[in-house]
Every structure is written in structure tokens, then in C-alpha cells.
């Protein structure tokens with residue numbers, strides 16, 4: 001196995017194109033344990049962390065841009081980002097431990113293709129887009145379309161994610177991410193729930209997004225819940241509809257960490273709680289972009 005550390009997107013693309021089994025990595029917190037666990041090692045491991053735009057976190061008046069290999073700790077430590085997207089920030093802050101977060105990236109979390117990846121529901125509810133580079137040029141793909149199944153993505157073998165784009169959150173908008181794990185930390189979600197809410201001036205919900213992780217082969221949107229929330233104040237009756245819709249959308253596995261019935265039940269509970277936290281945050285974010 002060879003190691004390559006390109007300093008530009010073009011160099012990385014040509015390395016990937018020239019070697020049939022080359023593979024990119026960022027923090028290596030998924031790929032190295034997988035290789036140690038017996039997965040076939042690629043011929044060339046292409047390190048993305050030496051490319052400037054892949055390890056940056058910037059914003060302008062339209063959007064935030066997060067380099068795909070940026071250590072997730074930077075998302076939790078950046079105050080402006082955390083204030084605007086507390087849900088993405090708290091999801092990033094749940095990945096493993098301090099040591100893991102100093103290496104792990106959003107690009108790796110997404111492209112590893114785990115249904116339980118913590119950042120993915122949080123990115124999805126915020127309409128995050130992935131800029132994908134390849135020999136034929138760049139393409140912009142909604143994060144919800146990147147993972148096609150457990151461990152599988154829509155990327156060709158010579159493509160990789162350069163960065164993520166997240167539109168600036170309008171005022172009266174809040175997001176949240178919650179997960180249930182059997183232990184208190186360092187565990188994988190049995191259920192993860194990301195929610196985002198935008199309020200109208202009268203305090204009712206003008207827009208809502210809800211996504212669940214670890215309950216199906218890929219992260220799922222709960223569109224019935226999103227529709228039910230519009231025009232309401234997330235009262236008890238509406239939250240009961242949200243919980244039922246969240247449970248209904250689940251298609252989970254049954255394993256030692258949670259039965260199907262347990263995951264369905266927990267999905268409903270976390271969905272309601274995540275919506276309420278997003279609501280509360282939306283009420284507090286009035287006026288500032």
C-alpha cells in the first residue's frame with residue numbers, strides 16, 4: 001500500500017484516475033480500523049488533508065463552506081458556525097471522542113456510508129450540498145443523494161467530495177440533533193434525529209425538516225411529519241403525528257443494540273424532542289443571519 005499526499009484537487013483527481021484501487025481518506029478513523037479488520041487495502045491511499053480547500057471553514061453572506069476533510073472539532077469550536085447551526089455542531093461533537101474529532105471529517109462520515117453516521121441527518125435537514133470533483137469536472141449533489149446504501153455512495157471510484165455548502169440560515173430558524181446510544185458515550189446511534197424549523201412572524205412553523213439515522217439502510221426524511229408541522233406551533237396533537245410518522249418511516253435492523261420495535265419507539269420520541277429543541281432555538285434566532 002502506497003501513501004500519497006497531493007496538494008491540489010487536480011493532483012488528487014489524477015492520482016485516483018491513474019490507479020484502479022486508489023482510495024481517498026481524511027481522518028482515517030473509519031478506513032484504518034476497516035483495513036485492520038480485514039478489508040482489502042487499496043493500492044494507494046490518497047490523503048486529502050494536505051489540500052487547502054479541503055481543510056477550511058469559511059462563510060460569506062450566502063453560505064458556509066466546509067472543506068470535506070476539515071476535522072469535525074472545528075465545527076464545534078467555531079462559535080459563529082455553532083450559533084447558526086447548533087444541530088450540525090452537536091452532531092459533529094458526538095462523533096467518538098476528542099481524539100477522534102481532531103481527525104474525523106464530514107466527508108468521511110458521509111462517504112463511509114454508515115446509516116448511523118451522526119452528521120448526516122443534521123446536514124440533510126439543513127439542505128447541505130456536496131461538491132464532488134472528478135476527471136470529468138465538478139458536480140453539486142444534495143447530501144441526501146450521496147449515500148445509496150450501507151457502505152455505498154453515488155461517487156465513481158475516481159471522484160471525491162471537495163467541500164460542503166450550507167446556505168446561511170434565515171432568522172427565526174433553528175436546528176437540533178439528538179441520538180440514542182446504549183452507553184453514555186463512544187457508541188454508535190441506535191437512532192439519530194435531526195430537525196430544523198423556520199418560524200413565521202406569528203410563531204407558527206413556516207418550514208420544517210426532519211431526518212432519522214440508524215433506522216433504515218440510509219438516512220431517511222420524515223416528510224409526513226414535516227408536512228404535519230407546517231402552520232402549527234408543534235402542539236401536543238401535532239407532535240403525536242410527528243412521532244407516529246417517524247416510527248412509521250423506520251425500516252431498521254434487529255440487533256443486539258436495539259430491536260426493531262425499540263428503534264421504532266425511540267425514533268418517535270427523539271423526533272418530537274428534536275423538533276421542540278429546534279423550535280426553541282428558532283424562537284431565539286430572530287434578526288441575525
Ligand SMILES: Cc1cc2nc3c(=O)[nH]c(=O)nc-3n(C[C@H](O)[C@H](O)[C@H](O)COP(=O)(O)OP(=O)(O)OC[C@H]3O[C@@H](n4cnc5c(N)ncnc54)[C@H](O)[C@@H]3O)c2cc1C
Pocket residue numbers: 023024025026027028029030031032033048068069094095096097100103104105106107108109110111112116117118119155159160161162186187188189
Ligand atoms: C473510536 C471511534 C468512535 C467513533 N464514533 C463515532 C460516532 O459516535 N459517530 C459517528 O458517526 N461515527 C463514529 N466513528 C466513525 C468515524 O470516526 C466517523 O465516521 C468519521 O467522521 C469518519 O471521518 P474520517 O475523516 O476519519 O473518514 P476516513 O476514515 O478518512 O474515510 C472514511 C470513508 O470515507 C471515504 N472518504 C473520506 N473522505 C472522503 C471524501 N472527501 N470524498 C469521498 N470519500 C471520502 C474514505 O475513502 C473511506 O471510505 C467512530 C470511529 C471510531 C474509531
